Amino acid sequence: MKLYHHGSSACAAKVRFALEEKQLPWEGYYIDILKGEQFHPDYLALNPKGVVPLLIDGNLVLPESTLICEYLEDKYPAHPLLPASAEDKAHVRLWTKAVDEELHPACSALTYVVSHRHTILRNGVGDFEEFLAAGGSEGKAARTLKWQWIQEGIKAPGAANKILLFLSYMDKMEAALSQSEYLVGDSFSLADVAMAPYVNRLAALAMEPVWENGRMPGVDRWFEAVKSRPSFEPAFIKWLPQELRDEMYANGQRSWADIEKLIF
Numbered sequence: 001m002k003l004y005h006h007g008s009s010a011c012a013a014k015v016r017f018a019l020e021e022k023q024l025p026w027e028g029y030y031i032d033i034l035k036g037e038q039f040h041p042d043y044l045a046l047n048p049k050g051v052v053p054l055l056i057d058g059n060l061v062l063p064e065s066t067l068i069c070e071y072l073e074d075k076y077p078a079h080p081l082l083p084a085s086a087e088d089k090a091h092v093r094l095w096t097k098a099v100d101e102e103l104h105p106a107c108s109a110l111t112y113v114v115s116h117r118h119t120i121l122r123n124g125v126g127d128f129e130e131f132l133a134a135g136g137s138e139g140k141a142a143r144t145l146k147w148q149w150i151q152e153g154i155k156a157p158g159a160a161n162k163i164l165l166f167l168s169y170m171d172k173m174e175a176a177l178s179q180s181e182y183l184v185g186d187s188f189s190l191a192d193v194a195m196a197p198y199v200n201r202l203a204a205l206a207m208e209p210v211w212e213n214g215r216m217p218g219v220d221r222w223f224e225a226v227k228s229r230p231s232f233e234p235a236f237i238k239w240l241p242q243e244l245r246d247e248m249y250a251n252g253q254r255s256w257a258d259i260e261k262l263i264f
């Protein structure tokens with residue numbers, strides 16, 4: 001299998017996590033989304049949306065991280081990541097649907113306003129018209145929003161609300177994890193695979209105080225367990241270049257005062 005991906009992409013990390021958990025061999029094609037490689041015509045021919053991840057397995061060319069995880073589960077049933085009962089499967093999918101609908105868009109806002117804006121501005125963003133033109137099929141409204149995140153950071157319209165929406169998912173996780181070992185019952189599942197990249201994103205942005213020091217003991221325990229899985233290093237650490245890791249952490253530290261004001 002071939003996976004087009006990027007080190008700091010939460011959606012790509014989710015798919016890498018599922019591939020590693022299921023012990024499936026894969027070959028990585030690195031698309032640097034902070035340098036605009038997702039808009040290269042060769043890549044747009046595979047994925048007109050100009051986003052990662054994208055999986056190629058035989059004749060199948062599949063975008064959308066949640067669908068990729070479901071496909072892997074259907075096609076390669078060994079090391080299952082879905083529970084047996086229909087009820088538990090439905091609960092897993094409530095998490096994965098929420099990630100697609102709300103948490104991931106909120107995570108994009110958080111990551112751009114806290115960190116990626118600095119990297120993109122340093123790489124050179126051009127003027128607004130150039131930025132709009134280089135957007136795949138993202139659309140003018142989404143592209144304009146991203147431009148505002150890059151130019152204005154946390155003061156961009158709606159950015160603070162997106163961050164609060166992101167953080168509301170930490171409360172939802174804490175409620176679930178105070179009742180059971182994993183997000184759906186006592187077995188690790190695609191719900192945990194789907195949420196791990198977002199908790200890891202907060203950690204990558206130096207925002208562990210959200211759950212540490214007894215604030216969210218369930219999330220704290222769960223994230224320690226997630227980090228101790230053999231799949232964590234190849235899914236989350238290996239592909240994030242040290243320079244970008246350091247930059248995200250430092251940018252997170254300098255934004256923490258603004259974020260803290262929103263939360264506490």
Ligand SMILES: N[C@@H](CCC(=O)N[C@@H](CS)C(=O)NCC(=O)O)C(=O)O
Pocket residue numbers: 008009010011012033038050051052053063064065066100104
């Ligand atoms: N719904 C898609 C979202 C994919 C997505 O938003 N990918 C981001 C990285 S996590 C991306 O490639 N962004 C490119 C850009 O910001 O231009 C999925 O789950 O795969």
